[in-house]
Structure formats: C-alpha cells, structure tokens
Amino acid sequence: MTRKPELKGRPELRGRAARLAHLLPTGRAQAARTPFVLLVVLLLGGGLIGLLVLNSALSEGAFRLDDLQRETKELTDEEQALQRDIDAYSAPDALQRRARELGMVPGGDPAFLGPDGKVKGVPSAASAARAPLVLAPEALATATAPPPSPESGPRSPHASTPGR
Secondary structure, three states: OOOOOOOOOOOOOOOOOHHHHHHOOOOOOOOOOOHHHHHHHHHHHHHHHHHHHHHHHHHHHHHHHHHHHHHHHHHHHHHHHHHHHHHHHOOOOHHHHHHOOOOOOOOOOOEOOOOOOOOOOOOOOOOOOOOOOOOHHHHHHHHHHHOOOOOOOOOOOOOOOOOO
C-alpha cells in the first residue's frame, strides 16, 4: 500500500478525519488581507462618524425642545395672568363700580312685550341715586359752555347748512 507522505507538523490521520483533511487546503493559502482590513476600518470609521452626526442632531433637538418648553411655560403664565385680569373685570362688583364711574345708574323694573304685542309688567324709570363720577365728553362740553343767549333765538333744525 502506498502511503502518503506525512505533512510537516501534521500527524497522520485516519478514517473520517482523513477524509475531512482532504477538504482543507494543504498549503499555506495567503489571502489578501489588506482589502478586508481596509473594509473593516472604513466600516468602523463610517459608523463612528454616523454616531457622531446622530448624537449632534439629538443634542440640537434637545436644546430646541428645552427652548420650546420654556416658551410654552412663559406663554401659559401670560395666558393665566390675562385670564385673571378678565375674571377681575368681569366680577359683578367690578362691573357695578365701573358702571357708576361711567355715570350709569341701576335700571328700574322692566316691562316685557308678549308675542301678541301686549305689555306685561309695570315699567319704572331708573333712579339716579347719585351724580355720575365721570361725565361723558359731550356732557362735559355742554356743562362748561355758557347757556345760549335769548338774543340769538332758537335755531331751526332746518336752517341752511353750508354745502347744501
């Protein structure tokens, strides 16, 4: 029987191991490792750069979110302050005080008209409990102007108007 010469550093194999050994390359196969190493380095470098860009974008988004939350809080505070002002001006005592400042007086008993046109209830006039605190501009002008003199006589509403 012919024996195969033993390879350096390999013991002689028998049976299944010998059949499997035929599948493995017997010589030192030098694969080109440089392209593989470059590919791995490029993939790792690209991944690191991608992570850096992603991290920067997330940080920018976090700062923007913080600014928007601060702005929302300020606007909410302003809205609540305005709502408090509206509530203060809408309170019944504030409305009554403001109406008296404008010279308004409480109205009397109202009368209602029915669908058939009949008056229901007895109306009463508003009573001026006290003089108004603030006069309207028209009332202020007539209060300071001297009363019309009798010499001028009453003017007719149909007197000639310039431009007619």
